[in-house]
Amino acid sequence: MEQFFQQLLNGLAVGGIYALVALGYTMVYGVLKLINFAHGDLFTIGAYLGLTLLISCNIAGMLPPAAAVLAVFVMVGCLVAILGVILERAAYRPLRDAGRLSAVVSALGASIFFQNAIMLIYGARYYVYPDFLRPNFTVHLLGVAVPGVRLLVIGTSVGLMLLLWAFIHRTRIGAAVRAVAIDPDAARLMGINVDAVISLVFLVGPALGGVAGLMVGIYYGQVDFTMGWMYGLKAFTAAILGGIGNIPGAMLGGMLLGLLESLSAAYVAMAWKDAIAFLVLILILIARPTGILGERTAEKL
């Protein structure tokens, strides 16, 4: 039973990370109908930027631990967000009126570009993450010893998700984002600056993705330049699982996928856990292509 609880919490932690990355996919898909393949690599960039800030800039040495954690999270989020906006300007905006395939190919190109840029800058090896950000306390929960880092990851991702949910559903700017997702042309006629909304989505999504990358570094203690690809694919699976374009759906899908993966790794077969995740994706698309909570994108013939 204890192993089950541990796997459950591990699943929630991994699921929280998937959910944060999935939010970036689902928001971009909502407004642009584009699978932003480069999102997974922005996630990797988040992890590597965190590494640079921690080791080369020695943030942890300058600030008390709690402030250092917060500072690194905020700085990584901001830097990756800026990169996301640049990406949209350079690679996607010129293709706004072109076919959907063009934008997808451009996104793939951007993904390959980022991945290799990281490889050229940092080298083709994996890095061990510094562990002084890793909280070393354990909490006893219902008789189970839970590592603090697990709680930190779950807490951060749930907190960010609630923040995003409130932003999208409780503010005027959030209403504009939802309006553009439903119908960009009508939104423009209502006086919404669609370009600004798209830029905003490319600011918020990559920021969450970058923070998720940082959390993976802290949680697993190791990063490599190709990791964004697998996380990106899993997160996209999560977004489809919950219903693409649907923000609560991405959160639910991410959590479910994380739980499924950690339980199947523990009780079915470790080596097949990635294959199981993709199998779920395929089955979902065949059986219920709109996902669990339903798709929130306008489909026109």
Place this chain on the structure above:
Amino acid sequence: MNRRVFAIALGIAICLLPLVSNAYWTDVCVSIGIYALLALSLNVILGQAGIFHMGHAAFFAVGAYVTGVCNTIQHIPILWLMPVSGLAAAVFAYLVARPIIHLRGDYLLVVTIGIVEIVRIALLNDLFGLTGGSNGTFGIARPEFLGFRIVKGIHFYYLVWGMVGATLLLFHGLWRSRFGRALNCIKEDDIASECCGIDVSGYKLAAFVLGAFWAGMAGTVYAAKMTTIAPESFNFMESVIVFAVVILSGGSQLGVLVSTFLFIGLPELLREFASARMLLFGLAMMGMMIWRPQGLLPPLARRYGGGLKSAAPDAMKDGPP
């Protein structure tokens, strides 16, 4: 017409190349040829039918592994295995594509990525105890043709490029047929095609199966050339490279050849930039979509008409190459 001159010049150059180049470049051209076969087969699915399929390495892997396993365990000669591998890949493609073929573009893209990953993981985990896990299958025999053993690079060169030539001719005929017109129509607008009475799912499935058959045969050639195959040769990046080659080509067969040379061959010439090769590849993909979204050499517009003469084959000689 310029294109025809260019195509003939390219053909002659390919025929004469191994006579003037050294063993290294002949080998490079063999791998370009294998990529060209793969790209031409993906062109059936992606270029002609417009199906976003990014899992072509899966079919290539099925072909290569069927060849590898049957040859090392049963010692069946390689050239006999070529149609068998093609058939195996085609059956596999039929089984996986059947339930997903109706999905809309980008969903299909993700599913095919999932398939290529599942195939790679299955091979890595030594499926049925036959594939050899992460080490792969080795000791694959050389092909033999009427007592002539194909061993040297130059032999493979003519085998591979001979296959490419045959493929070009065959597919050229195919694009001028009813089948080709139906696929092009589906690519333009599948709902309108459905309304015109075209069996959209049937034709899409047929394109998948045909493309997979060819990819399976390319897998045989690859296995015979390498004599060792491992799961990592069939990862998702291979699929992306072939996908990008087809997209950047614009969809005509000549375009596919040119873009294979550009994107697979050119990086070999620029060895000193080897580590930046994929970086430039990514940039090229972005740049092409922005400045030349139709690709390098899009197919020429089909020409019909000419009254009763249109039934004669030469009335369409400016059709898609």
